[in-house]
Amino acid sequence: MPTVNINVNGQDLSAEVEERQLLVHFLRDDMDLTGTHVGCDTSQCGACVVHLEGKAVKSCTMLAVQANGKNITTIEGVADGDNLHPVQEAFRDHHGLQCGFCTPGMIMAAIDIINRKPNLDEKIVREELEGNLCRCTGYQNIVKSILAAANK
Amino acid sequence: MYNFIYEKVNTIQEVEKLLSENEETKILAGGQTLIPTMKQRLASPSTLIDISGIDELNFINDNGNSVTIGSTVTHNEVSSSDIIMKKIPSLASLAEGIGDPHVRNMGTIGGSIANNDPTADYPTACLSLNAKIKTNNREINAEDFFIGLFETALEENEIVVSVEFNIPKKSSYMKFPNPASRYAMAGVYLSVFDDAVNVAVTGASENGVFKWTEMEEALSINLSLENAKNIKLSSDGVMSDIHADSAYRANLVDIMALRAVENLI
Known part of the structure; x- marks a missing residue:
């Protein structure tokens, strides 16, 4: 099996992976980073979103071997110790979650949106959330949380 | 896998x-x-x-x-x-x-x-x-x-x-995305060059992307909504599935073409 060297949340890791192993399964099953979720497993729901070299990608639609030599950030890596990331803080303050299943992907997507788009408004946020589904349909507060975090 | x-x-x-x-x-x-x-x-x-x-x-x-x-x-x-x-x-x-x-x-x-x-x-x-x-x-x-x-x-x-x-003089791409996948249910790319008007269509034909020559000829004479409205895509050979049957899809192509023209005049 190929060996991959991946930096996950600031930590250099070396591991053997099967060629066909998806990045999301490497993170969850091998690295015990179960914050990244598998929702639809068909590239639609965005529950598995992580950052690859700082950009949001769907970890269910990527092989672990493709991440060799790259930096990955998962939901576990965004807080600074006990201090939540501003986007996490905003989701808590504005009740941006109901069941919470989509939340890790929503937060990773939100950080990416805020990084890329300097002047966010509600319309842009809703368009940018194209790749993230909330089956509780809790979008009102998710959008509110992202706008609040962007204005911090 | x-x-x-x-x-x-x-x-x-x-x-x-x-x-x-x-x-x-x-x-x-x-x-x-x-x-x-x-x-x-x-x-x-x-x-x-x-x-x-x-x-x-x-x-x-x-x-x-x-x-x-x-x-x-x-x-x-x-x-x-x-x-x-x-x-x-x-x-x-x-x-x-x-x-x-x-x-x-x-x-x-x-x-x-x-x-x-x-x-x-x-x-x-x-x-x-x-x-x-x-x-x-x-x-x-x-x-x-x-x-x-x-x-x-x-x-x-x-x-x-x-x-x-x-690089064209001007161009416009208009698509009607499938609401779930964002793939085109109809997409029309209109480009205007000095010597030609090109119209390419996706999402519609059973044979994949194609150049819509009837529309190109009409718009070469004059890039106008009137000329675009006179041309209708035949639903023969247009894809039909749960998202849209062929007549509906062909109509979507007509509408996307009108929007593309509208965007350029």
């Missing part, structure tokens, strides 16, 4: 060698179509050649009258490129309308055109902007490249290196 041998390469020569030595190979660029297809076991290559690390495939060049985009450039890189936004803004907005932001961070232009999905966006840009598709062996005009459903002129040992788009 069935297992495979994974080969990460750094040069086009390495790809050529692997392609000549192995059967049942697939090229992996962004993988946003290939990996879901492999997960469903609809594709089961024995060797996967990852070309994402080949530096010479990752560039956007401004050549004056044309722009060239390397095959591993992602949709996000195209949509946020200063060169593309300035020279062919409709191409930047086409790229921004593919899939969702996460898919656009991985999916590539080369992958999109080599796959030639009948509902993909990029093939219309290639046909409408008289693109030249450069492979490791030759240069192919877009009109000769797209052959049919998921079929291109690419040979077994050939990969897309870059795509060169001519």
Whole structure:
């Protein structure tokens, strides 16, 4: 099996992976980073979103071997110790979650949106959330949380 | 997903060698179509050649009258490129309308055109902007490249290196996206050059992307809504599925063409 060297949340890791192993399964099953979720497993729901070299990608639609030599950030890596990331803080303050299943992907997507788009408004946020589904349909507060975090 | 041998390469020569030595190979660029297809076991290559690390495939060049985009450039890189936004803004907005932001961070232009999905966006840009598709062996005009459903002129040992788009006087791409997948249920790319008006259509024909010559002729006489309204796409040979039957889809193409014209006058 190929060996991959991946930096996950600031930590250099070396591991053997099967060629066909998806990045999301490497993170969850091998690295015990179960914050990244598998929702639809068909590239639609965005529950598995992580950052690859700082950009949001769907970890269910990527092989672990493709991440060799790259930096990955998962939901576990965004807080600074006990201090939540501003986007996490905003989701808590504005009740941006109901069941919470989509939340890790929503937060990773939100950080990416805020990084890329300097002047966010509600319309842009809703368009940018194209790749993230909330089956509780809790979008009102998710959008509110992202706008609040962007204005911090 | 069935297992495979994974080969990460750094040069086009390495790809050529692997392609000549192995059967049942697939090229992996962004993988946003290939990996879901492999997960469903609809594709089961024995060797996967990852070309994402080949530096010479990752560039956007401004050549004056044309722009060239390397095959591993992602949709996000195209949509946020200063060169593309300035020279062919409709191409930047086409790229921004593919899939969702996460898919656009991985999916590539080369992958999109080599796959030639009948509902993909990029093939219309290639046909409408008289693109030249450069492979490791030759240069192919877009009109000769797209052959049919998921079929291109690419040979077994050939990969897309870059795509060169001519810069039009003005152009517009209008699509009606499937609300779930964002693939085009109808997409019309209209480009105006000094000597021609080009109209390419995706999402509609059972044979994939095509040039709508009747509309081109009408708009060459005069780029007007009146002329566009006189032309209707026949629903013969138009795809029919749970999302839209052929008459509905053909009508969507008519409407997208009107919107594209409206955008340019």
